[in-house]
Amino acid sequence: MGYGDALMGAGLARGAKASGVRVAFGDGRRIIWDQHSPEIFKRNPNIAAPGDERAGDLRWVNYYKGNRIYNQQDASQQRWIWNLDWRPIPGEVFFSTLELQRAGQVGDDFVVIEPNVPWWKSVAPNKDWGKAKYQAVADRLKARGLRVVQFVNPKSNIRLRGVETRLSASFRDGLAMLKRAKLFIGPEGGMHHGAAAVGVPAVVLFGGFIPPSVTGYDDHANLTGGAEACGRYTPCDHCREAMAAIGVEEVVGAALARL
Ligand SMILES: [Zn+2]
Known part of the structure; x- marks a missing residue:
């Protein structure tokens, strides 16, 4: 996917700022965005951008390209195995x-x-x-x-x-x-x-x-x-x-x- 992944990410981050944190999507050391992240996360106060790794208000979420949580690749069968426990939360886009x-x-x-x-x-x-x-x-x-x-x-x-x-x-x-x-x-x-x-x-x-x-x-x-x-x-x-x-x-x- 692409934009859909970023929008589901915005859903995961909903309300973070109001509870005093920003979500850092990554592996706990590095914030990992893909090519769609900047466009969707623009002006979103709930999400920390790459470069913010040392900020004090981060809540790390292990959701990034290559680790989308809702699926897992079964390359030999050319298919995705879906995580049936996943439910998307509607995302948010902060327009100017x-x-x-x-x-x-x-x-x-x-x-x-x-x-x-x-x-x-x-x-x-x-x-x-x-x-x-x-x-x-x-x-x-x-x-x-x-x-x-x-x-x-x-x-x-x-x-x-x-x-x-x-x-x-x-x-x-x-x-x-x-x-x-x-x-x-x-x-x-x-x-x-x-x-x-x-x-x-x-x-x-x-x-x-x-x-x-x-x-x-x-x-x-x-x-x-x-x-x-x-x-x-x-x-x-x-x-x-x-x-x-x-x-x-x-x-x-x-x-x-x-x-
Ligand atoms: Zn089919």
Whole structure:
């Protein structure tokens, strides 16, 4: 993962400052951040940054790239073994006034649909619900008079027809806009963690890769197609069938129930 990991980290750190500490993610000697940490942890008073190792207010948490607690790699089977005791706490993102102002241009009262998955990752096919079905959901919601928006960036291979698009210059900018939405619909991944962090209801296409009990949030609709999660991060027939088992009506129904 990536952004999702950082957002779950922000969840772990919730409330730290109020109890007089800052969370140091690392091994007890060194604070270990990855390439997504600075963007997500920016302005977060609960989290200590690399370089703060000698500060007196640290609470060390052994959560960093290579040691994510919620999973363990089983390389011989090309899969993750999930820690079924893990529950994510919604993260937090501390936006600046300027970021919130800029995001305000998107307006209010809209639904965000994200049909893309990280296409460059081997797990992508297992998280992909399919362009045609996302398009059908967008069309149904529009037919009910709802405003449907897709955030796009250069990696957005799938662009839905007939929806509004907004350029998301960074993931963080996307979250600032998402904060104004009334619903998110999309795959299990960074944006669904983002929806939880900015307090937006969501319909999340999990399929068969990862159990909703491990990375899902209770107030989201987490759809699995009835599959038990396999954890395989290479293309998997079981995951394809799980996604195929999730129907357009099921997603539209879950969406309308949250609007
Ligand atoms: Zn599978």
